[in-house]
Amino acid sequence: EDQVTQSPEALRLQEGESSSLNCSYTVSGLRGLFWYRQDPGKGPEFLFTLYSAGEEKEKERLKATLTKKESFLHITAPKPEDSATYLCAVQDTGTASKLTFGTGTRLQVTL
Amino acid sequence: DAMVIQNPRYQVTQFGKPVTLSCSQTLNHNVMYWYQQKSSQAPKLLFHYYDKDFNNEADTPDNFQSRRPNTSFCFLDIRSPGLGDAAMYLCATSREGHEQYFGPGTRLTVT
Numbered sequence: 058e059d060q061v062t063q064s065p066e067a068l069r070l071q072e073g074e075s076s077s078l079n080c081s082y083t084v085s086g087l088r089g090l091f092w093y094r095q096d097p098g099k100g101p102e103f104l105f106t107l108y109s110a111g112e113e114k115e116k117e118r119l120k121a122t123l124t125k126k127e128s129f130l131h132i133t134a135p136k137p138e139d140s141a142t143y144l145c146a147v148q149d150t151g152t153a154s155k156l157t158f159g160t161g162t163r164l165q166v167t168l
Numbered sequence: 169d170a171m172v173i174q175n176p177r178y179q180v181t182q183f184g185k186p187v188t189l190s191c192s193q194t195l196n197h198n199v200m201y202w203y204q205q206k207s208s209q210a211p212k213l214l215f216h217y218y219d220k221d222f223n224n225e226a227d228t229p230d231n232f233q234s235r236r237p238n239t240s241f242c243f244l245d246i247r248s249p250g251l252g253d254a255a256m257y258l259c260a261t262s263r264e265g266h267e268q269y270f271g272p273g274t275r276l277t278v279t
Binding site: 061089100155 | 172174199208209210211213216218256258260262264265266267268269270271272273275
């Protein structure tokens with residue numbers, strides 16, 4: 058059974074204080090790893106897809122990286138508008154389009 | 169803009185009174201999903217359609233049904249809502265094997 062574990066559960070940063078969120082996963086075969094951002098009371102917003110170890114993707118202050126066992130979402134010089142829950146999900150080669158989600162990291166960025 | 173639309177955004181129903189949630193998409197994606205998300209939890213897949221093929225998750229209660237009359241629309245029917253069914257219901261779409269795009273969700277309250 059596919060499993061996704063995200064840490065920490067919650068993270069509080071000051072504006073400009075860079076940090077990383079972790080996503081550890083176990084799958085029989087990784088088809089893709091996905092990062093989403095979810096604001097309170099809204100649906101998840103797609104950020105990145107990573108397909109193979111060593112791959113990196115960047116968008117503004119966010120950078121996602123992938124190894125064979127985990128993924129990191131690096132946040133550089135965050136701003137208060139980066140405050141949200143960040144969800145990680147994996148897609149197994151054996152389950153076509155289905156995703157298995159982690160419970161997320163709740164990020165709060167303060168002034 | 170291409171998007172996933174859910175109606176209503178907020179739904180209040182009485183215990184045992186059937187309710188239908190709707191989802192439409194302008195992305196022309198062939199796969200549509202319904203998730204249930206409770207507070208601070210990961211989205212839980214209820215079922216998905218690959219074109220017209222219906223795929224039910226093993227642990228989805230019989231109380232939950234779905235219809236997909238055409239490519240653009242999908243419905244979630246809860247036949248006899250219980251207090252435990254209060255949650256955010258998320259609709260998502262994708263091309264097979266690619267990232268999923270989520271709607272804004274419907275917040276269901278059961279009184």
